[in-house]
Structure formats: structure tokens, C-alpha cells
Amino acid sequence: MNRKIESIEINISTCAPTKPELHVTGKKSETNKALLQIQSVWDFCKEDTGNVIFALKAGLAVLLVSLLILFEAPYQVFGPNIVWAILTAVLVFEDNVGATLNRGFNRALATLVAVILAIAVAQRALSSGHVAEPFIIGLSIFMIAVITSYMKTWSRLVQYEYGFRVALLTYCLIIVSDYRLGNPIRTMIDRLYSIAIGGIISVLVNVSIFPKWAGDKLHEELVKNFHSVADSLEDCVKKCLEDASEKSKITTASIDELPDEPTYKRCQNILNSGSKLETLAKSAKWEPPHGRFMHFSYPWSQYVKVAAVLRHCAYEVMTLQSIIHAKIQIPYKLWVVFQSEIQEASNQAAELVRILGTDISCMKWSPKNSLIKRLHRSTKRLQRSMYLQYYDLLTSIVESPILDNPSKSFADFSPSYPVPDQRELAEQLERYHEIRRKQLKRLYSWPSREVDAFEEDGEKSIKIVDSLDSTAILSLANFTSSLVEFVARVDHLIEAVHKLSTMAKFKPDDGL
Template identity: 70%
Template sequence: MGSIEINIPTSTPTKPELHETKFGVKKIWVQIQSVWEICKEDTGREIFALKVGVTVLLVSLLVLFEAPYQVFGSNIIWAILTAILVFEDTVGATFNRGFNRAVGTLVAVILAILVAETALSCGYLAEPIIIGLSMFMIAVITSYMKMWGALVQYEYGFRVTLLTYCLIVVSDYRIGNPIKTVIDRLYTIGIGGMISVLVNVSIFPIWAGDQLHKELVKNFHSVADSLQECVKKYLEDGSEKSKITMASIDAFHDEPAYMRCQSTLDSGSRFEALAKSAKWEPPHGRFMHISYPWFQYVKVGAVLRHCAYEVMALHSIVHAKIQVPYKLRVGLHSEVEETSNQAAELVRNLGRDISCMQWSVKDSHIKRLHNSIKRLQSSICFQYSYMLASSTFESPIPHNPSKSFTNISHIFYHLPYQREMEEETECYQEIKGKQLRRLCSWPPREADVFEEDSEQNIKMRGIESTAMLSLTNFASSLMEFVARVEHLVEAVDELSKMAKFKSALLC
């Protein structure tokens, strides 16, 4: 009879297994650290979770203790359900949800009593038919009405109406005591909703109005910082910048300017949700007006997002494949930088005014911004005319640059003060003309190249014209940003009047 050998391994774990174990522990530790960082960034989540726990504990005591349970009975379980469903992260959202639940329950109670009495009077055979048809009709009507645009915010109320109606009607048909069911339903919902509201208001309340106010101010500073970062990156020397030619915007997710603008552009739906919740909140803190204009915040945020669109356009030009050479960009360095700084400072002042609930923007801010735009517009028009003349006629820079400026100024952004600007730029154009005469052709080429290879010369001039259009596009987007900032000033001015901001004082 053959023997069978059984080998039992007695060796310790191999090195790869130990390495995998250490790697798994390290991965878990990294995940714990990331969760901790998220908790430190937004403490509102922890507060909300703790308040929900306190609410559920308080309501459950009515079931766990014998004395209240004997008073309310098994129907007190609906109080726990109501407390969980009504509790929201902000006070306004809790009030809104509680109102929807209360109104929906009352409507369902009235309809259920009417239908139950009607079905009972029609006889034993017709009663189930009437109840079934009524449930079908209520389900169709409530499901249809909650999809209307004006009634979407009351969607939870329609859902509660359908649920409560079905429960009362069915229980009445089987038990035969609709009045008791209605009373139990009402007081249990009232207990759960009252406990949720009291806990949310009394323990570290999170007001939707405060969040809307702070996030709007934060977006103002984000747009201003993003504008200055884009302009600074564009005016850097090309040899010092990393060449990024990727067209996908996902390639720029690690850039602070792009991320801040993206968060501003994505804030529209959140602003609307916060404004809808804030209108349910009672006067509190600095917002003591009975009808505070919360939806004006949404309008200001919409105008600010239009400014952020132009910053994103500037960002795309910075990363375009065809770029104007640095020696031509440096010719507009002072004008572009001055315009961006003035626009960013004005946007920051608007954000500070909203933060301090005051109105301090003066005409001097706007006048300085207009003067910087005049200089930028005249300079870009003169440079474009110089590039156009040198590329087409191979002639030196014109002796009277103001004429070239007036010939092509119609293709640029026109401001209300265009006529005044043409009269004030002659002296300035003479200074810029001296600077441009010192600029050599781009890219650098020897003199005999123009004579030996005419086709290559034409091709390079085409690239020069395209590159100059890139500079013009950047300047035009910057001018468009300034034009939208003027609309932003008007929107903030309207908000200051509606919200009754104070006069300019130090915060």
C-alpha cells in the first residue's frame, strides 16, 4: 500500500507579504489623515451630525421611557420619523421642510375625512371602490403638481400629502376610526417637528443667510485674485514659463486661478438653494430686516460669474499654442498690469462693502479704471497698426501714430469716452513710438533671409499677425472684464439700497 506525504509549511510570512501588510496600513493611515483634513476644513458637518444625533435621542426618549410611552402609545414612532426627515443642515431649510410637512399633513387630513365620510355613506359595496379611486386621483394630482416650475420647492409637501392620505384612508377602512388616526398623526408630527426646530435653532445654529453672505464675499476675492494671477502669468517671460499646449481644461486642475474661477462658476445652484432657505429664516444677527433681499445676492452672484467667464477666457489665452513674443508683450506690460490691478482692486472693494454691509465705492475708483483702459486701448491699437504696417508694406514705424490709431480704432472695444481719448493720446503715442522703434522683428532673423526665402518670409509674417491677434484678444477680454465690472458695481449698488447698507465706515 503506497504512502502519502503531507507537507505542512512552517515558515514565516515572506517579505512580499510583509511589504503588502505595511503598504495596507500606510494606505489606511493616509485615508484617515485625509478625512481629518476634511473635518478641519468644514466644522459645520460635524455640528450638523451631532445635532441630528441629539434630536433623535430626545425623540426616542418618548419611546424608551415608560411614562411618555403610556401617554402617546405606539404612534410616537411617527415623531422619530418626522424628526429625521425634517432636520436639515441650515435653520431656513429646516423651517421650509417643517412647513411643507405640516401643510401636507393638514391637506391630507381634510381630504381623508371628506372621502372617508363620503365612502361610508355610499354603502358597503361602493366604499372600497371610492377609496381606491380617490387614492389613484390623489396620487396623479400630487405627482403632477410637484413637477410644476413654481411648485418644485414644495415637492416634499406634495409627497407628504400623498403618503398621509393613503395611510389615513386605508387605516380607516380596516380599523374604522379615522378621527383617532388623524389626531395621533397630528400630535406625533408636531412633537417631532418641534424638537427638530428647537435643537437646530438653540445648538450652534447654521444660518443659510450667513453662508450665502460669506460665500458671495469669498467669490469676489476669488475673481480678483484669479484675474491678477492670469495677467501675471501672461506677462512673464516665455523662457521662464512651462510650455503647456494641452487644450483640455482638465490639464489645469492644479492651477489656483483656474480652480477659484471654477468654484465661482459652479456656485449658481448653491446660491439659489441658500437664498430659498434664507427667506424662511427669522431676522437674526446683522440681517434684522423682515424681508431681507436674499435673492438680490443671487443676482449679484450671476453678474460676478459673468466676470469670471472673462477671467477663464484670459486663462485660455495664456495657455494658447500661438503666443505673441515677450518683447511685444513687454510693450504693453505697464498698461495691462495697471488695468488688471485697478479692476481687481475695485472688485475687492465691492466684496469688502458687502462683507461690512456698507457702500464706499466712489467715482474715483471708476475714473482711475477708465483712465487705465484709455491707455491700454490706445496702446494696443497703436501696436496693432505698427505690426500691420510693418508686415504689409515693410515700412518703418509711422511718424504720425495717431493717424494709424484713428484708422483702425473702429475694430476695437469702444467706450463712451472714445472721442475724448483720441484727443489725449497724441503725446502718449509719441513716447510709445520711440519704444517700438527699438523692437526688432519676430522671430529674430538675419537680413538676407528676407531676400533669399520670400515664401518663408510670408509664412513667418502670417504667424506674426496671428500672434498679434492673440495679444489683441487678451487685451479685448480684459476690456470686456472691465465693462462687466461696471454692471457689477450697479448690481452691488442696488443691493446696498435694498438691504439698507450703512454709509462708508471702517469695519
């Protein structure tokens, strides 16, 4: 018994100190988590200081308006309705000057229209008698709510959606206050000067303290997209021309990893930037001349058109990227045959796109006739090479001597195998498609037919597929055709940028 008691005492003494240790460990882990969260917030603030400045400016604007209520002297002058100035400052203040002016104008105009309508309806309802007055007011509220709610969904008036909301809210407040308090004129005056005070303070703070112009942001985003397209094209072509024997071969499993690649992300950001650029262009129209954009009626809408053409170029880059990550891979020996033509055309196209972005950035227009002609020559050389060599590649596939020795050109290579004429090749293609149709019919037939009935056709199809195993060649042709399509869209991009330079009065540059 003594031994058992001693053992129990020993166990208690050894286990008792563990609880405080666990409690201390838990406190340390919570402290570490809090520090990590603070560090993440600090890192986010350092990454984009513009958001921090915007938040501080918004706080300052609301504070300045609130002082009119906090101090006794201005409160005695403006009265309790000055609270609408705080609401205006909160709703109107945006991250750029153009959006702030746009919202302020919509709010002021909507308030003015709603006030006029409310006074007119209130006077008409008052002259109709006490019995009909609430019915007229209720019907007018219903009609105004229906009209404003419908008009803000109209595609041409979507940008004034905020103004319709303000008009409905103001109309309801004024006409109800007139029905209960009988003083609509006073309510109208108080609301108008309160909105004016809140809007003016918001605009002054936004313009005077680290102003952020929508036009500058639109200009920078468009230039950034130009360089992103050029870099994506070069990276895509560089990756497809890598030797599969030295680099890791792309497999079908990498299709899931495609969205994580930098090239794909850049193109995806360009495709998703359409609505953002349109919003910036609408806000920039409200901004006065500033900085480098010192003349009135600056063609901000042309920026949106240029961005739309540029997005079509990004579509082609994504097509090239998807071909590289396709399930059916193009052998490296086939890439080598057209390596020089693909490399030359892609590099010149990327260089031209990058120069266009630089011209917009510097607001100049440089002659590009020599670059365009050189790009067209490279593209025609690539097309001619594909046309001349496609038949040889189609019949030789990977086993031809030209692919075993890529240094040779097709002009120096004389095929030793018999070449079928066009009629025989057409007949083989027709038989191949007929067999494919039968196989699909058997696959989807109900009830399913026996496989033995198709063995004879299967034997024929093997021979045809062996002679026409052109899947890799077709993928290569698809890649080159997409590259040629990219060059064609670059021509449209040049026209759009040239039109922008004319409308925006870019300075001519004869350096190139």
C-alpha cells in the same frame, strides 16, 4: 545519496521559516492600512468641523424624540403613533436653521391638507355604499398621486417637492386606515401631534446648539467669490506677462493641465456655486431676524442676482486663462508693448472688485467714483493703444525694431518700410480668404483634386501670409478685448451691489 539527502534537509530548513514571516508582514500591512484610514477620517473631521457638529446635533434630536418611546410614562400618553415623531425628526433636520424651518413647514402643511382631503373623500365613499367604496377610494388615490407628482415638477413649485411627497404619503395612509380600521379622525390627530413634536424638537436643537444660519453662509460665500475673482484676474495677468525666456514656456501640452491650476479651479468653483447660493437664499428667507440681519424682508434674492453678475466676470477670467493656454502663443515681445496698460487696467479692476466684496462683508457702502473714473481712463488708454498700434504690429509682426527694443514707444518710432494703403490691404485680405476657401474645398472634395493644381495659389498665399501673419496679434487683441469686457461687466457689478446696499440698508462709509 547521502549528499542529496543532506541537501534536501538543508533546503527544507532554510525555506520553512519564511511562511510565518510572510504572515506577520501581512498582518502589519493590514494594520497600517487601518491606521491610514483612521487618520484620513480624522483629517476630514478636522478640515470641516461644521459637518461633525451637524451630525452630533442630528443624533441628539433623534435621541430626544426616541426618549418619548423608550420611557414608559410618555409612551402611555402618546401611544405607538409617536413613532411618526422620530420619522419627522430624521427627515426635517437639516444643516442650517432656514432649511429645517422650510422642511418642517412643508411637512406640517402637506399633512394638514392631506388629512382634510382624506376625511372628505372617506366620508363620501362611506355614504356611497360598500360596493362603490373601494372603487372611489382607489380612484382618489390614483388622482391624488397624479396631481402631486405633476405639480412637484412645475418649475415654480419645485421648492415644495418635499411637501407634495408628504401629502401623497399621508393621504394614502389615512384613507387606507379608514377603510380597514374605520377611525380616520384618530389617525389624523395622532399624526398631527407626532409631526409637531418631531418638528419642534428638531428646530429647538438646531437653533439652541451652535446654530448654523443659511443667511450667514450665503453672505460668506458671496464675499469669498468676490475675492476669488479678483485674485484670479491678478494671477492670470501676472502669468501672461512673465518673460518666456526666464520662465517655462506654456506649450499645448499644458492645456490638459489647465483644470489643475488654482486660477481655473477658483473660477470653476464660482461658476458651479449658482445652485448652492440659490438654495441658501431660499433657506434664508425662512429664518427669523438674527445677528447682523435684524430687519424683516431682508433682500436675500438680491444676493443671488449679484452672484449671477459676478459669475459673468468669472467667465471672462476663464477666457483670459484659455487664451494664455491656447495653441498659438503670443510672443513675449508683444506682451511688453502693452504691459503697462494691461497691468494698470487689470490691477485697478481687481482692486475695485475686492473693494466691493469688502463692502458687502462689512455691510457698508463707500463712494467709488474716483476708482471707477480711474479704471475707465486705464481701459480707454489700453483701447487707444491697441487701435493706434494694431496696424504697425500687423505689418511688422515680430521683426520690427519696436519689438526688438520694447523700451521705445510707437510715437518715437518711424517705420522705414512702405505702408500699403487701405485699398491694397483690403485686396490682400480678400485674396487670402479666397485662397483659404479653395484650400478647404480641395481638402473636403470627393474625389480629391491634385495638389499641383493649387501650387500657384499656394505661392501667392505664402506671400500674403508672410505680410499678414497676424495670428499672434489677433490673440493679443482677443486678450485685451476680454479684459475690456471684464471692466464693462464690473460696471454692472457695481450697480448690482449698490442696489443690494440700498435694499439691505448698508451703512454709508465716507472713508474713501
